[in-house]
Amino acid sequence: MATILVVDDEMGIRELLSEILSDEGHVVEAAENAQEARDFRLRQAPDLVLLDIWMPDTDGVTLLKEWAAQGQLTMPVIMMSGHATIDTAVEATRIGALNFLEKPIALQKLLKAVEQGLARGNAAPAVGGAAAKPALPAGLSTVASAAALPMLSGDSMIGSALPAQTASISFDIPLRDARDAFERAYFEYHLARENGSMTRVAEKTGLERTHLYRKLKQLGVDLGKNKSE
DSSP states (O other): OOEEEEEOSOHHHHHHHHHHHHHTTOEEEEESSHHHHHHHHHHOOOSEEEEESOOSSSOHHHHHHHHHHTTOOOSOEEEEESSOOHHHHHHHHHHTOOEEEESSOOHHHHHHHHHHHHHHHHHSOOOTTOOOOOOOOTTOOHHHHHHHHHHHHHHHHHHHHHHHHHHTSOTTSOHHHHHHHHHHHHHHHHHHHTTTOHHHHHHHHTOOHHHHHHHHHHHTOOSTTTSOO
């Protein structure tokens, strides 16, 4: 679990990114402008920052320069923008930004960039007195390891859970009830396999997130027991 700071003046973007990253098991903090981001950075260093370039008070590149000049750029920063030029992206990278995401941000690009950013942050040596972070096994990022640990210890049990559940479904019940029982077992299987991540379950099952939530509620699936901490 990582602490990720989302800096964007658009409330819709902040809420969407917070929801997606929270589903991935991270603690998400939000700032609507550069000043709020400065205040948060003074209190603590997040594990990763998603930083919008165009903001009304101070733009993201200027804030990035401030952090670099003050020795506070000790965490990976991913820039975001829907209007930035190539020159702006190159400048941000030169200052110290790790990556650049173009809005609207595709889900897979976001998750991959965050995974790479957290992996880079864990691999980097301590800077400016910040506490060194524990190294991860080669090729395994923070996001991947969090999802993989329960799989390494219990994937075979998860894989066998679905046949056991479906085998217990009686054929002497109405088709509608049997279908509901199967769907409940199906979704519980995927929730367990994805460690409770609604984002990944939605991708695996091919459903929109809102449709998935509604379906799980209709089937009476207990999200609490599957949700990752």
